[in-house]
Amino acid sequence: MIAERPGSTTKATVVGYTAGSVVTQADSLATEEPLEIRISIAGRSRTVAVTMRTPGADFELAVGFLFGEGVIARRDQVVGVSYCKDTDLPVEHLYNIVIVELDPTSEPDLRPLDRHFYTSSACGVCGKANLEAIALRGTTKVDDAVTVDPNVLSSLPDKLGQVQAVFSSTGGLHAAALFTSQGELIGSREDVGRHN
DSSP: OOOOOOOSEEEEEEEEEETTEEEEEEEEEEOOEEEEEEEEETTEEEEEEEEEEOSSOHHHHHHHHHHHTTSOOSGGGEEEEEEOOOTTSOGGGGGGEEEEEEOTTOOOOOGGGOBSSOOOSSOSOTTBSSGGGGSOOSOOOOOTTOOOOHHHHHHHHHHHHHTOHHHHHHSOOEEEEEEOTTOOEEEEEEESSTTO
16 A cells, blocks of 8 residues: 655534534645654664654755754755655554654764653744753854845735645644745745744
């Protein structure tokens, strides 16, 4: 049996009560499924996190998570990213496990991943062992010369809303976008988890 990749929306039947009668209608809900993130170095694989997410940009999420947590510092540390191909797994898990293959010379620091409970679709700070664990790692200061016209800045929420297809159909997803200082959209992603 071939696994079907989960979608970002799930069809559902909604039952409501209006003006004394029961009303049934079709609706779309935002999908939320677990994603297991594994790293692989020289053929050895290890699970480093499980997070909840809206299926879609899983590879970006996995690599971004590893960068944001300080496990990797540079793009060239990533050799490849793939879904799990383990034929012993139940077929429904195959698209819920992402393996990030790291350069064999990588020695990732997994200490930043230390949490005292599972990773949820919350902000990503929850469960950290102490305040020092939430310090930003591997970031650089934004160039002070960058300025954004207030009119451009105030136009960005509407521009983001125009590309939120899943939010438009479900009414319930977080989104993030990257714009130039002139307000041109570079990219956007939607996800149930605001840290994703």
